[in-house]
Amino acid sequence: METTKNRYFIELAYKGTNFHGWQVQENAITVQEVLNKALSIVLREDIETLGCGRTDTGVHATDFFAHFDTISTIKITGSDKRKQEIDHDRLVRSVNSLIGYDIAVKRFLAVKPEAHARFDATARSYEYHLYFEKDPFQLEFGYLVKNNLNVHAMNEAAKVMMTYTDFSCFSKSNTQTFTNNCKISRAEWVNVGDKLVFYITADRFLRNMVRAIVGTLLDVGRGAITFEEVHKILESKNRSEAGTSVPASGLFLTKIEYPETIFLVRG
Structure with a gap:
């Protein structure tokens, strides 16, 4: 029995x-x-x-x-x-x-x-942490950025992403998923002390999705692309069109x- x-x-x-x-x-x-x-x-x-x-x-x-x-x-x-x-x-x-x-x-x-x-699980939340001065105590828990960033433009680009559901352009290839659709309910950059933190919440995430999104938003912040170009990247559904994935050290899964x-x- x-x-x-x-x-x-x-x-x-x-x-x-x-x-x-x-x-x-x-x-x-x-x-x-x-x-x-x-x-x-x-x-x-x-x-x-x-x-x-x-x-x-x-x-x-x-x-x-x-x-x-x-x-x-x-x-x-x-x-x-x-x-x-x-x-x-x-x-x-x-x-x-x-x-x-x-x-x-x-x-x-x-x-x-x-x-x-x-x-x-109905929702998942992540944070990505940036810091701007060399700090040995942040090395394993953030990503050192030496550029001046246009945070307003980065947040405008994040708003653009929230209007889409197909995030193929931010997904690793050859993943075993039936759909690349996700519903993002929060995506914003917030100054927290001497760090800049990206908060993102969605019903589901694709592999490497958050790190690819952050890399693309950093391109916006540096002026390499405009937030309007984010539309073209999303509509391309092509990973090679999006920004480089940022290091894993700054990424935290914070809530399920x-x-x-x-x-x-x-x-």
Whole structure:
């Protein structure tokens, strides 16, 4: 007889500098691999997580979700006390003790059996950080720009992008996606202290999309192209027409949104 399994979301954050992205790869260390091993040790069964998306080498995440199935029941506030088996806080501490300092597990959330960390996400938000003076403490968390930028023009160009849905020109080629359509709900540059931060939110993103968008907007800011030319780039649907992708170090996945209906208990 098949054992009934419970599904949980795990919320975590990670510094991407020392990882080859989220997704398991051969001959390269990834966040997913480290997390799978730790969960399997603590829960004493083979655990395979499935992430809300995939981040590239060097990209950071201040908020990331994955789901997994387990025969164990995690004790979460408000759950059925008769089924409580594993203390939530102890589980968090145990997993964190095995995954090193570049990853931090925040919490586990009980969800419905069909809940999916990737497909149920309704919105994703990223930030891209620029800094303008040489700073060894920013090297792994931003992109040094030495040019003077026209931020107003960059924001006007960002507004142009929000009027489109096909972002083929900002996607890596040969990706396994059925559509290159995305709906952007926010795209703007904001001065934050001594940094310039690009905020972007959409229902979904294509591979390399944010870094390609930022590279194109920087071309606008430097005066290499006008924000009107952004129309032509988008309509070309050709990656070679858009700007160069900026380094991964400045990119952060910051928020994933889900409908409340998929959760059984909010911890």
